[in-house]
Amino acid sequence: xxxxxxxxxxxxxxxxxxxxxxxxxxxxxxxxxxxxxxxxxxxxxxxxxxxxxxxxxxxxxxxxxxxxxxxxxxxxxxxxxxxxxxxxxxxxxxxxxxxxxxxxxxxxx
Amino acid sequence: xxxxxxxxxxxxxxxxxxxxxxxxxxxxxxxxxxxxxxxxxxxxxxxxxxxxxxxxxxxxxxxxxxxxxxxxxxxxxxxxxxxxxxxxxxxxxxxxxxxxxxxxxxxxxxxxxxxxxxxxxxxxxxxxxxxxxxxxxxxxxxxxxxxxxxxxxxxxxxxxxxxxxxxxxxxxxxxxxxxxxxxxxxxxxxxxxxxxxxxxxxxxxxxxxxxxxxxxxxxxxxxxxxxxxxxxxxxxxxxxxxxxxxxxxxxxxxxxxxxxxxxxxxxxxxxxxxxxxxxxxxxxxxxxxxxxxxxxxxxxxxxxxxxxxxxxxxxxxxxxxxxxxxxxxxxxxxxxxxxxxxxxxxxxxxxxxxxxxxxxxxx
Ligand SMILES: Nc1ncnc2c1ncn2[C@@H]1O[C@H](COP(=O)(O)OP(=O)(O)OP(=O)(O)O)[C@@H](O)[C@H]1O
Ligand SMILES: [Mg+2]
Numbered sequence: 001x002x003x004x005x006x007x008x009x010x011x012x013x014x015x016x017x018x019x020x021x022x023x024x025x026x027x028x029x030x031x032x033x034x035x036x037x038x039x040x041x042x043x044x045x046x047x048x049x050x051x052x053x054x055x056x057x058x059x060x061x062x063x064x065x066x067x068x069x070x071x072x073x074x075x076x077x078x079x080x081x082x083x084x085x086x087x088x089x090x091x092x093x094x095x096x097x098x099x100x101x102x103x104x105x106x107x108x109x
Numbered sequence: 110x111x112x113x114x115x116x117x118x119x120x121x122x123x124x125x126x127x128x129x130x131x132x133x134x135x136x137x138x139x140x141x142x143x144x145x146x147x148x149x150x151x152x153x154x155x156x157x158x159x160x161x162x163x164x165x166x167x168x169x170x171x172x173x174x175x176x177x178x179x180x181x182x183x184x185x186x187x188x189x190x191x192x193x194x195x196x197x198x199x200x201x202x203x204x205x206x207x208x209x210x211x212x213x214x215x216x217x218x219x220x221x222x223x224x225x226x227x228x229x230x231x232x233x234x235x236x237x238x239x240x241x242x243x244x245x246x247x248x249x250x251x252x253x254x255x256x257x258x259x260x261x262x263x264x265x266x267x268x269x270x271x272x273x274x275x276x277x278x279x280x281x282x283x284x285x286x287x288x289x290x291x292x293x294x295x296x297x298x299x300x301x302x303x304x305x306x307x308x309x310x311x312x313x314x315x316x317x318x319x320x321x322x323x324x325x326x327x328x329x330x331x332x333x334x335x336x337x338x339x340x341x342x343x344x345x346x347x348x349x350x351x352x353x354x355x356x357x358x359x360x361x362x363x364x365x366x367x368x369x370x371x372x373x374x375x376x377x378x379x380x381x382x383x384x385x386x387x388x389x390x391x392x393x394x395x396x397x398x399x400x401x402x403x404x405x406x407x408x409x410x411x412x413x414x415x416x417x418x419x420x421x422x423x424x425x426x427x428x429x430x431x432x433x434x435x436x437x438x439x440x441x442x443x444x445x446x447x448x449x450x451x452x453x454x455x456x457x458x459x460x461x462x463x464x465x466x467x468x469x470x471x472x
Contacts, residue, residue, distance in 0.1 A: 021391055023362050052384050054391045055445040083381045087388070090452030091445060 002049075003031040011107055012040040017049030020057030029060045036064060041073035044106050048079040053087055065096060078106040110135050110297065111156060111266060116165035118148070118155050125151045126321045128165070133299055135265075138292040140308035140329070141301040143318035144344060149301040150193075152318070153268045156299070157190050170265060186214065189259030189267040193275045195251040197243040197258070203230070204239045207258045214262075222261070229257035233287050249280030256287055267291070269300040278371050305348050306375055309333055317341045334417070355409040358398055362391070369413065376415045378422070385453040385472050386413060386422055392446035393468065396435045397428045421455070422472040433466055434459045 001024045004015040012035055020028050035043060045061075061077075068075040078100040080088065088094040100106035111133040118125045125148040133139045141149050154160045156167055158174055158181050166173045174184050197206050207226040211217040217225065230236045233253040243251055252272060259267055269288060273281040285307050292298060292311040302308055308315055308329055315332040317325045317340075325332065325341045336342045351372040353365060366387050373383045390411065398407055411426040435447055436459055451457060456471040 021362070022395060051380075052387065054388055055395070055449055056391075058445060059443075083384055086381075087449065091448055 001028055003028070005035055008044075008103070009107060011042045011044050012038075013044045013046050013103060015046045015049065019052035020050065020060070021052060021054045022056040025056040025060050028057065029063065032060065032064050033067070036067055036071075036073075041068075041071060043068065043073065044076045044078055044103060046078055046103055047081070047084060050084055051081060053084055055091075058087070058091055058093060061093065061097070076100060076106045076109070078103050110168070110170055111299065112168040113156065114166045114168070116152075116155065116167065117163045118151055118160060119163055124321055126318075129322055131316065131323060133266075133297055135297050136295040137313045138298045138300065138311050140312035140315045141299060141318060142303070142305075142308065142315060142332075142344070143324075147318045148321070149318055150270050153190070153270045153299065153301065157185065157188055157268060159190075182214070186210075186216070186262045187265045189262065189264035191252070191255050191259050191267060191269045191272050193271040195243070195248070195255045195275070197251055197255060199243050202240050202242050203235070203246075203254050206243070206254060207261050210258070211261050216262070226257070226261060229260050230254075232260075232290075233257045234283075247280060248276045249283045252276065252280075252284045253287060256284070256291075260291075264296075266297040266299075269298060269302075271301050271303070273302065273304060278374075303348070304375070305333060306377065317344065319344070349414060351413040353411055355394065355407060358407055362394075365390075372413065373415075376417070378415065382422065382472065386424065388453060389424060389450050389470055389472065390426070392450050393426050393435070396446055397433065397466075424468075424470040424472065426468040426470070428466050429464055430466070432461045434461070435468075 001016070001018045001020050003017070006013045006015065014032060014035055032045070065075055076098045079102050080099060085094070088097070088099070098109075100109060111131070113129050113131050116129040117127050129152065141152070143149055151160060155162050158167065162175060166175050168174070169184055169188055172179070172184070174181065198209070201209065204223060204226050207229060208219070208222040211222040211225070212219055227236060227239065230239055233256060235250060235253055235257070238246060238250060238254075243254070246254065272288065273284050276284065281304065285304065288300065289311050300312070312329050314326060315329050316323050317332060317336070319340045325336060325338045332341065333345055336345050351369065353368070369387055369390070370383055373386065394409060397409060408429045409427070411424060414423040414425070416423060436451070436457065438444060438447070450470070454470045454472055456469075458469050460467050
């Protein structure tokens, strides 16, 4: 798992790569929450490079989602690989999150 | 052509094999499989007369090479051998490793030998490494050089003794690709290997070695899909099944996942399915270890089996302790893990017997 933060217009884009599972969910949570708590209220999680996620990873997505809601911020996901989209569908997470095909669409929505 | 007649070999009192009678026709590729220590390497070495048989004969292209008046070096020019451990000359660069033998036995002038060596290097995709030394090459590259070297003498036959088992799994593919190419070119080959899908791909015939001889033989399909005898069945089943045990909460899940991935790659299982397998296991492990927290020692065993006929993965997941059926929804918790498991599985079931929970899942 690896995260990189880039600024794009008014958005903070967090690029998530690799696997998010039980072994690194804590690390992932910290990396994302650091950005959330840094004051940005518009965040995009770019999942182009995310190739595995388990329930431990999904729960972090949910924590971030709730925190952003509480802050009245805006959280978007983009570029989910088909296998990841499948997991979001199975878990019902697809209906919770705003998911976009790519970063550009996410920003302009 | 290779033929052995009642070939026997022992070391002191230790009988390695008795009365081996095999024939490998010109242009045929025969895979030799069997448990470790059953004498596959000794058989290959005996065929090459690197070991002296106790009795019996070895015919190479019709000539009995066990005869005393045979010039074995002459025979070996037509009989190449590639070993598990590459065996390159470390003080010679790649091109000199390849040209050494042809120049030494003066079947070729230096220039001609070098030209031929460059052709061979191009065949194994290593022209750029001609002047590199073995220690500057990866294992896969060294083995490709070793193959090029064995081809320098223009052999009719090559014996490959576990050519990929000393390699990092990421490098076996490049070596197998070259051997596959050679098999198609009509070279006569024997190859001992544990790479089942490879043997299935290239071998005209598979010999299963056990109980000091050829225990069973047949086409790759017959041996791998439908073995007839007890020991062959057990051996093939073990090859097809991945097993893993977990006895502590601090087990290394990253290492486990790497092993699962390697196992799946052997069967060309796509990455989506590999993810599903890993997901099911991760969620089951979390479910079971969370539940048993502090109560008792963790004891989980699971196997992954690939059924080629059905194109399915069968996971058998066992854990000791009290009755615990994770498919029965509990009030507490979000149940997310089980939602994912039942979402990706085709079938699932749980049973409890003699203090042991068993979950079967098909993917
Ligand atoms: N030079 C030797 N002297 C004595 N015993 C030997 C010698 N070489 C091999 N052996 C024994 O012969 C038996 C067969 O060994 P061999 O290396 O042929 O097994 P193998 O089938 O190739 O196993 P693996 O799959 O592990 O390569 C072993 O018990 C080994 O210890
Ligand atoms: Mg051996």
